[in-house]
Amino acid sequence: MKLLYFAWLRERIGKNAEEIELPSGVATVADLVAFLASRGEEYAHAFQNPGAVRAAIDRAHVKADAPIAGAHEIAFFPPMTGG
Amino acid sequence: MQANIALQREPFDAAAEVAALTRGRTDIGAVVTFTGICRGEENGAPITALTLEHYPEMAQAEIARQVEAAQGRWALLGVRIIHRFGRITPGEEIVLVVTASSHRHDAFAAAEFLMDYLKTRAPFWKEVEQEGRRSWVAAKESDESAAARWVARAAE
Numbered sequence: 399m400k401l402l403y404f405a406w407l408r409e410r411i412g413k414n415a416e417e418i419e420l421p422s423g424v425a426t427v428a429d430l431v432a433f434l435a436s437r438g439e440e441y442a443h444a445f446q447n448p449g450a451v452r453a454a455i456d457r458a459h460v461k462a463d464a465p466i467a468g469a470h471e472i473a474f475f476p477p478m479t480g481g
Numbered sequence: 482m483q484a485n486i487a488l489q490r491e492p493f494d495a496a497a498e499v500a501a502l503t504r505g506r507t508d509i510g511a512v513v514t515f516t517g518i519c520r521g522e523e524n525g526a527p528i529t530a531l532t533l534e535h536y537p538e539m540a541q542a543e544i545a546r547q548v549e550a551a552q553g554r555w556a557l558l559g560v561r562i563i564h565r566f567g568r569i570t571p572g573e574e575i576v577l578v579v580t581a582s583s584h585r586h587d588a589f590a591a592a593e594f595l596m597d598y599l600k601t602r603a604p605f606w607k608e609v610e611q612e613g614r615r616s617w618v619a620a621k622e623s624d625e626s627a628a629a630r631w632v633a634r635a636a637e
């Protein structure tokens with residue numbers, strides 16, 4: 399599964415993309431956030447406030463309880479500030 | 482109706498975009514143009530520049546979904562959206578929304594709807610350079626409530 403990070407999440411994690419193997423038991427976006435936050439200091443820092451993080455599965459917005467089975471690309475980013 | 486969405490680094494010419502949208506057409510009776518411009522100050526302090534980061538593939542898809550939603554609510558005859566990314570200095574334009582319809586109400590409402598959704602749903606993030614420091618612009622609660630009121634209106 400491909401993960402993408404944008405804005406300050408990208409800066410805190412130190413990369414804009416990576417491929418990961420999903421461990422069993424990671425079923426939703428919230429599960430994935432908790433798993434990622436356990437991968438090291440930079441991830442813990444990026445995901446320290448899960449409420450400040452938005453997610454998209456295969457380029458569409460999703461909520462934290464969205465299932466991630468079958469996803470190809472999951473992106474994490476702060477609330478958007480375009481326009 | 483073909484929606485025409487561009488994500489680009491380069492500046493745009495709003496007047497030329499309106500001319501292209503309306504050329505040769507006599508069904509269009511109203512065109513609304515919104516241009517978002519980079520201000521020279523943020524939170525009371527002068528800014529040097531904004532840098533917009535974006536998620537290109539999703540931005541294209543998400544804006545197309547927003548245009549489709551707008552078409553479902555109003556009788557639109559044309560839509561043109563341009564959103565810039567990269568470094569933008571004060572006075573430069575950032576975003577363009579042009580809507581065309583037979584009568585003004587549809588074009589006005591759709592342009593405002595599209596801007597409210599671009600602000601809160603299109604995957605762009607602004608970083609501001611101020612006094613030699615860079616920081617990420619925080620999302621505004623007022624932008625969230627501006628977008629949310631369209632949901633309330635749809636439910637009425």
